Structure formats: structure tokens, C-alpha cells
Amino acid sequence: xxxxxxxxxxxxxxxxxxxxxxxxxxxxxxxxxxxxxxxxxxxxxxxxxxxxxxxxxxxxxxxxxxxxxxxxxxxxxxxxxxxxxxxxxxxxxxxxxxxxxxxxxxxxxxxxxxxxxxxxxxxxxxxxxxxxxxxxxxxxxxxxxxxxxxxxxxxxxxxxxxxxxxxxxxxxxxxxxxxxxxxxxxxxxxxxxxxxxxxxxxxxxxxxxxxxxxxxx
Amino acid sequence: xxxxxxxxxxxxxxxxxxxxxxxxxxxxxxxxxxxxxxxxxxxxxxxxxxxxxxxxxxxxxxxxxxxxxxxxxxxxxxxxxxxxxxxxxxxxxxxxxxxxxxxxxxxxxxxxxxxxxxxxxxxxxxxxxxxxxxxxxxxxxxxxxxxxxxxxxxxxxxxxxxxxxxxxxxxxxxxxxxxxxxxxxxxxxxxxxxxxxxxxxxxxxxxxxxxxxxxxx
DNA sequence: CGTCAACCTGACCAATTGGTCAAAAGAATT
DNA sequence: AATTCTTTTGACCAATTGGTCAGGTTGACG
Numbered sequence: 254x255x256x257x258x259x260x261x262x263x264x265x266x267x268x269x270x271x272x273x274x275x276x277x278x279x280x281x282x283x284x285x286x287x288x289x290x291x292x293x294x295x296x297x298x299x300x301x302x303x304x305x306x307x308x309x310x311x312x313x314x315x316x317x318x319x320x321x322x323x324x325x326x327x328x329x330x331x332x333x334x335x336x337x338x339x340x341x342x343x344x345x346x347x348x349x350x351x352x353x354x355x356x357x358x359x360x361x362x363x364x365x366x367x368x369x370x371x372x373x374x375x376x377x378x379x380x381x382x383x384x385x386x387x388x389x390x391x392x393x394x395x396x397x398x399x400x401x402x403x404x405x406x407x408x409x410x411x412x413x414x415x416x417x418x419x420x421x422x423x424x425x426x427x428x429x430x431x432x433x434x435x436x437x438x439x440x441x442x443x444x445x446x447x448x449x450x451x452x453x454x455x456x457x458x459x460x461x462x463x464x465x466x467x468x469x470x
Numbered sequence: 471x472x473x474x475x476x477x478x479x480x481x482x483x484x485x486x487x488x489x490x491x492x493x494x495x496x497x498x499x500x501x502x503x504x505x506x507x508x509x510x511x512x513x514x515x516x517x518x519x520x521x522x523x524x525x526x527x528x529x530x531x532x533x534x535x536x537x538x539x540x541x542x543x544x545x546x547x548x549x550x551x552x553x554x555x556x557x558x559x560x561x562x563x564x565x566x567x568x569x570x571x572x573x574x575x576x577x578x579x580x581x582x583x584x585x586x587x588x589x590x591x592x593x594x595x596x597x598x599x600x601x602x603x604x605x606x607x608x609x610x611x612x613x614x615x616x617x618x619x620x621x622x623x624x625x626x627x628x629x630x631x632x633x634x635x636x637x638x639x640x641x642x643x644x645x646x647x648x649x650x651x652x653x654x655x656x657x658x659x660x661x662x663x664x665x666x667x668x669x670x671x672x673x674x675x676x677x678x679x680x681x682x683x684x685x686x687x
Numbered sequence: 688c689g690t691c692a693a694c695c696t697g698a699c700c701a702a703t704t705g706g707t708c709a710a711a712a713g714a715a716t717t
Numbered sequence: 718a719a720t721t722c723t724t725t726t727g728a729c730c731a732a733t734t735g736g737t738c739a740g741g742t743t744g745a746c747g
Binding site: 370373431 | 590592627673675
């Protein structure tokens with residue numbers, strides 16, 4: 254899904270990519286902090302040290318820019334789910350998936366917030382993504398989880414709700430980072446706290462659905 | 471926390487309350503669908519069938535109106551946690567709390583969305599609430615959960631992460647209702663689906679933290 | 688009925704903001 | 718060096734929007 258980065262062909266080409274990346278990163282932050290309407294092209298331009306008119310050269314409209322920001326985090330999430338295919342047993346597959354999702358919450362908090370924002374408001378811009386890509390993706394994972402249940406490897410839970418629980422719990426650490434930091438004496442999680450959160454979330458969910466852990470050392 | 475409703479003293483008084491309630495309900499919906507900046511006083515006025523100037527008579531500024539909407543859902547959530555005090559054992563206390571939170575997600579989806587929106591954007595308006603009321607409330611519940619753990623009634627989980635999991639999972643059904651509906655053939659949950667979601671969430675979490683169920687029939 | 692306060696409302700304004708445009712500057716190519 | 722295409726930029730505009738205000742209406746109360 255994520256295309257490999259190719260070498261720039263020329264000075265122009267390289268500069269163009271840098272500028273695009275800078276704009277997207279800045280826009281992600283501004284959109285996350287202020288919402289679609291609250292974010293202004295001027296603020297994004299200032300954040301990227303560009304004149305506003307230059308922004309419109311690369312992204313003709315605010316919506317174009319926004320859409321690319323949303324698509325980016327979506328694809329990152331999709332990639333994180335390869336563990337469903339590569340890992341054989343539920344403990345490995347789900348454990349890896351949850352841990353990856355937690356990592357993404359830490360490394361891409363702004364993207365997660367933009368997505369949350371978009372969906373909360375009824376997904377006006379990326380509605381088609383939900384109906385096509387997300388639906389197909391979800392159905393395929395549900396099938397895998399349902400198979401585990403039918404084979405007795407996990408409790409007979411509704412796969413949909415399991416997925417929702419994984420999504421909501423992991424993304425909460427990104428989307429509600431401000432609330433979490435406030436309840437953490439006003440400072441964001443450090444390495445150890447992130448590790449503990451990841452372990453805690455993974456344990457509760459895996460135990461909650463009764464995964465049969467093979468090779469209990 | 472929620473003050474009991476008193477009888478209106480006069481025609482004026484009664485009408486005033488109706489108008490206030492209508493404005494708050496409409497504003498909650500508009501703010502949830504469009505965010506603080508995206509919601510316009512004109513849209514709220516139209517939704518409540520009032521002239522915009524009349525809105526400013528009751529709520530001098532947009533921020534005043536917004537703050538009251540946010541405070542409302544916050545107080546509803548606080549009230550839902552009385553089960554921590556009234557229920558003796560963890561299974562009852564947490565089970566009741568989770569079920570109540572799910573009910574609120576169904577009955578007050580707009581309020582939940584407004585809160586999520588606010589926190590995602592760094593809680594610019596209700597920052598003080600997080601630092602005072604929410605911090606105190608959380609600390610007191612953490613104490614209760616920690617006691618259960620020390621008494622061996624539940625696994626030794628970090629109470630903070632348990633709370634976050636309950637919050638995120640239950641509120642997800644409100645905040646991401648559009649995504650959930652889309653993945654549900656485009657229609658919102660019906661009664662049976664809400665019941666199943668509630669049961670599923672409750673079971674996984676309670677089992678996940680290893681609650682000792684007394685009187686296993 | 689008369690008075691007063693509360694309530695309602697159309698018209699208006701200043702500030703913000705997404706987007707445009709023409710002209711200049713810079714790179715690539717022949 | 719000349720030409721062409723891409724990129725940059727300041728100035729500008731039309732539309733939106735939070736909030737104001739003066740004047741009118743309505744209910745409460747003596």
C-alpha cells in the first residue's frame with residue numbers, strides 16, 4: 254500500500270517532494286489541532302514558512318490538502334494489519350496488531366486525530382473510503398477472527414466488537430493524548446509508560462477473549 | 471450533580487426554560503456535526519427556529535453556549551460513576567458502570583462527540599475541567615480499583631489503563647457512530663445490536679482483568 | 688390601566704478567510 | 718544565450734460570520 258520512496262530525478266524534483274512533505278506534515282498538525290474549518294490555509298502556510306499563494310499552487314483547495322492528510326493515516330493503519338495474514342495463531346496476530354496500533358498512536362498522533370475528527374463529523378470528505386476500502390478490509394479480518402472462534406482458539410466473541418475495541422482503545426492514546434497527559438501530572442507518556450500501556454491493553458484484550466496461549470512457558 | 475428540575479414560576483419562566491433547552495439541544499447537535507469553528511450561530515438559530523439575535527440574548531457569545539454544552543455531557547458522565555460507590559464488588563460496580571456508559575453513548579451521542587472534539591483539539595475551552603474535576607474524580611476511582619487489585623478481586627492491572635479502556639471503548643460507539651453504521655450496512659444499531667455490543671464489551675473487559683465472579687450459577 | 692422589566696428581531700458592521708491573478712524569478716533544455 | 722516550463726509571491730476580492738444595536742413587543746405586577 255505504501256509506495257516505496259524513489260530517488261529524485263533533479264534538483265526541482267527533490268525540492269518539490271520536500272515541500273510537499275513539509276506541507277502535509279504541517280497541515281496534519283494544524284488540522285488535528287483546529288479541525289477542518291478551524292484550520293486556516295494561512296496558518297498552515299505560516300507553519301511551513303511559505304506564502305499562502307504557494308500552498309494553493311501545490312494544493313488547489315483546502316479540501317484537496319485535507320483529503321491527502323486523511324488518506325495518509327488511513328493507509329498507515331491498513332498496513333499495520335498485515336499481521337493478520339503473516340501470523341498464524343491469534344495471540345501472535347492480535348498481539349502484533351495491537352502493539353503496532355499503539356506504536357502508530359505514538360508516532361502519528363496528529364493523523365489519528367484528523368481521522369477521528371473526520372469520522373465524528375460524519376465523514377463528509379472520506380465517506381467513500383468507509384464504504385469501499387474500509388468495508389472490504391474489515392470483512393476480510395472479521396472472517397479470520399470468526400475462523401479462530403469456530404476453531405476454539407478464542408471465545409466466540411463477535412469479531413466486529415473485538416475490532417472496535419482494539420481500534421478505540423489504541424487510538425484513544427493518540428486522540429485523547431491531551432486528557433491523558435493532564436491526568437499524568439500534565440506531562441505526556443515517557444517510554445516506560447507507553448510500554449506499560451501497550452502491555453496492559455494487549456493483556457486485557459487477549460485475556461478478555463480467552464486466547465489459548467500455546468507454549469505457556 | 472444534576473440539579474432536580476423545579477416547577478416553572480410563571481409563563482415567562484417556563485418559556486425561558488423551554489427555549490434554553492431547545493437551544494442547548496440544537497447547539498449540541500450542530501457542534502457535534504461541525505465542530506466549534508464549523509458550527510455557526512446562524513445554523514444553530516435556524517435549527518432552533520429562532521432569529522440569530524435572539525440566540526445572543528440567551529448566550530452572549532458562541533463560546534458561552536459551547537461551554538454549557540460540554541459541561542452537560544461531562545456531568546452526565548460523572549453521575550454514571552456512582553456505581554463505584556454503591557456497588558460492593560468489582561463485577562457489579564464495573565459492569566454497571568460500563569453498561570451505563572454504553573447507554574449514554576446511545577442516548578447522548580452528540581454530547582459525547584462534542585467532548586471528543588474538544589479534547590482532541592487540546593481542550594482549549596474546558597482545560598480547567600480536566601485539571602480540577604476530572605483529575606479528582608479519576609484519582610478517587612483509581613483508589614477503588616487499586617484496592618480491588620490489592621485484595622485479589624481483580625488482576626493487578628494499572629487502574630488508569632482500565633479506566634481509559636472503558637472510556638474509549640464505550641464512547642467509541644457514540645463518537646464513531648457513523649463509521650460503525652457504515653460497517654453495519656449503512657444503518658445504525660438496533661436494540662438487539664446495542665444489547666449485544668454492551669454485553670460483548672462488558673464480558674471482554676471483565677474477563678480481561680480477571681474479575682472473581684462470586685456466585686457463579 | 689400604567690409602568691417596568693424582560694424578551695424579541697431586522698438591519699448592520701468589522702474581521703476573517705478561501706481562493707485568484709498577473710507578474711516576477713528560477714530551473715531545465717536546446 | 719534564448720526559450721520554455723515550473724515555481725514563487727504580493728495584492729486583491731467576494732463571501733462568510735460573530736456580534737451589536739436601536740426600537741418594538743409582551744408579560745408581570747401594583
